[in-house]
Amino acid sequence: MTTEDAVAAAAATEEAVSTTTASEAAVDAVTRQAVDSLSATADPRLRDLLTALVRHLHAFARETRLTQTEWEQAVGFLTATGQACTDTRQEFILLSDVLGLSMLVETLHGHSAPGTTESTVLGPFHLTQSPDRELGDIIDLVGDGEPCVVSGRVRTADGTPLPGAVVDVWQADAHGFYDVQRPDAQPPGNGRGLFTTDAEGAFWFRTCVPSPYPIPTDGPVGTLLKASGRHPYRPAHIHFIATADGHAPVTTHIFVAGGAHLDSDAVFAVKDSLVKDFTPTDDPSLAREFGVPNPFRHARFDLVLERE
Amino acid sequence: MTTEDAVAAAAATEEAVSTTTASEAAVDAVTRQAVDSLSATADPRLRDLLTALVRHLHAFARETRLTQTEWEQAVGFLTATGQACTDTRQEFILLSDVLGLSMLVETLHGHSAPGTTESTVLGPFHLTQSPDRELGDIIDLVGDGEPCVVSGRVRTADGTPLPGAVVDVWQADAHGFYDVQRPDAQPPGNGRGLFTTDAEGAFWFRTCVPSPYPIPTDGPVGTLLKASGRHPYRPAHIHFIATADGHAPVTTHIFVAGGAHLDSDAVFAVKDSLVKDFTPTDDPSLAREFGVPNPFRHARFDLVLERE
Numbered sequence: 001m002t003t004e005d006a007v008a009a010a011a012a013t014e015e016a017v018s019t020t021t022a023s024e025a026a027v028d029a030v031t032r033q034a035v036d037s038l039s040a041t042a043d044p045r046l047r048d049l050l051t052a053l054v055r056h057l058h059a060f061a062r063e064t065r066l067t068q069t070e071w072e073q074a075v076g077f078l079t080a081t082g083q084a085c086t087d088t089r090q091e092f093i094l095l096s097d098v099l100g101l102s103m104l105v106e107t108l109h110g111h112s113a114p115g116t117t118e119s120t121v122l123g124p125f126h127l128t129q130s131p132d133r134e135l136g137d138i139i140d141l142v143g144d145g146e147p148c149v150v151s152g153r154v155r156t157a158d159g160t161p162l163p164g165a166v167v168d169v170w171q172a173d174a175h176g177f178y179d180v181q182r183p184d185a186q187p188p189g190n191g192r193g194l195f196t197t198d199a200e201g202a203f204w205f206r207t208c209v210p211s212p213y214p215i216p217t218d219g220p221v222g223t224l225l226k227a228s229g230r231h232p233y234r235p236a237h238i239h240f241i242a243t244a245d246g247h248a249p250v251t252t253h254i255f256v257a258g259g260a261h262l263d264s265d266a267v268f269a270v271k272d273s274l275v276k277d278f279t280p281t282d283d284p285s286l287a288r289e290f291g292v293p294n295p296f297r298h299a300r301f302d303l304v305l306e307r308e
Numbered sequence: 309m310t311t312e313d314a315v316a317a318a319a320a321t322e323e324a325v326s327t328t329t330a331s332e333a334a335v336d337a338v339t340r341q342a343v344d345s346l347s348a349t350a351d352p353r354l355r356d357l358l359t360a361l362v363r364h365l366h367a368f369a370r371e372t373r374l375t376q377t378e379w380e381q382a383v384g385f386l387t388a389t390g391q392a393c394t395d396t397r398q399e400f401i402l403l404s405d406v407l408g409l410s411m412l413v414e415t416l417h418g419h420s421a422p423g424t425t426e427s428t429v430l431g432p433f434h435l436t437q438s439p440d441r442e443l444g445d446i447i448d449l450v451g452d453g454e455p456c457v458v459s460g461r462v463r464t465a466d467g468t469p470l471p472g473a474v475v476d477v478w479q480a481d482a483h484g485f486y487d488v489q490r491p492d493a494q495p496p497g498n499g500r501g502l503f504t505t506d507a508e509g510a511f512w513f514r515t516c517v518p519s520p521y522p523i524p525t526d527g528p529v530g531t532l533l534k535a536s537g538r539h540p541y542r543p544a545h546i547h548f549i550a551t552a553d554g555h556a557p558v559t560t561h562i563f564v565a566g567g568a569h570l571d572s573d574a575v576f577a578v579k580d581s582l583v584k585d586f587t588p589t590d591d592p593s594l595a596r597e598f599g600v601p602n603p604f605r606h607a608r609f610d611l612v613l614e615r616e
Binding site: 026027030031033034037038040041042043046047048049050052053054056057058059060061062063064065066067068070071075078079080081082083085090092093096099100101102103104105106107108109122224227228229230264268 | 334335338339341342345346348349350351354355356357358360361362364365366367368369370371372373374375376378379383386387388389390391393398400401404407408409410411412413414415416417418430532535536537538572576
């Protein structure tokens, strides 16, 4: 028997005889020692976080009676997840996303002042600095998608416009990929832009209608989705971060109304208030004014911030 | 009613029931969606594990009101942990060890039949196949430590010897390092051996007395220990896995009685029954018989397995 076989056999056998197990007292003692070991943590918030982490992690293992083999699989999964991360891919954010943790954290802290724009997850593709752009610029540098105008204002709930607000935009192309995923097919900064609102708080830009797309499935998170019988698709959306002096920033998306997967987003990010009409528009003179082919789609919505 | 009106009305309703932070209902909804998404998992055990994981992970984030910044730090920490793993280093096992999870899983499934050897954690250094050795072989190939003989029998609780049992041994050297940590200072397989018990179930080998050592602190786990005010030391020990046909294998250590850190092992692996005397022995004829310099230390103990 090789050492690896012995380890595997050890694990298998342990499972088989796990009815003859250690006393609750011995198990309690391990949790107590681990919690006590954190008592000298200098930062009180870190102490609370680590203590809660140990309690919940141990509660998970106790409730499920996690086996040695399952623990080894979990270690292997987490290791592979870390090693799948690169400068342009963040598999741990993706894992957090598909487990609903990202959306939970966002929801715990999201601003919900009446009439303000709801927040949703940042997602794993806000990795690069968006290029500075002028209002009206085209962010779809490839140009093979359905033409689209996005326009609106950054304002407060009482209608006060916010001039000089910064609107950071990023989206997948018409084929469902971000620039960082397809550096051979898209120039850097494709689908991205950093806009500053004008004197009326207005922003607008030209782009293509985004597509639904699968989150990357060639890594550990894809394996997890497949094992749990879940599809990897996100409904079509455009990401925004809006910031203005003296106001709480908002990180959000707008979703294309009527699109696929709105009720089963792989990362649970859809909120009804963020689903917007991308109105089909057949108006040659308006198209000329916007500098887009006719017909085109037009998404109009405001980003409404809360005063700090 | 237009879609935007409907959305505004829906948002207004939601706002009416919320305070300055998201309502409990909105937070509950995220957890429910994430749990529901797992309902099609084909393997029932995997479904239970993933569901429990999501519930406990969300409970942790809710209880601590985990912030976006803390979530980002956690993502960064886990990514660095995965990327610190190599063929000879397993930082996620180390993380599991210092959080007490490894010892908890071991304790949940450890054998507790009266009179049998207690188990403890595998640890992160059982990465390489131990070399086959003959009884009595020297496993300390460097030879700069305090000479030591380890001897005993593999047997059952009623004293029946187990001939042909396999005893896998690994230990740090006199300086507190495993072979894989110091490939320039130790030959591969140093401190390791795979022994087979003789007709009386006996095993013995020559080595050096192991030293207490710090677990590796130059990675994310070291940062965690430092932030929580914990020392990184493990009390001196030798690892064993004993396997015999028809018996439950045991993965364990023996610890050097009287050594430092027995009450504050960084990975919580000490059990009283595993602390053994490494008896100082001044007996030239016995030393000659064992083939070690005089004086030497002698650890004698049995590995006691449970019948399956």
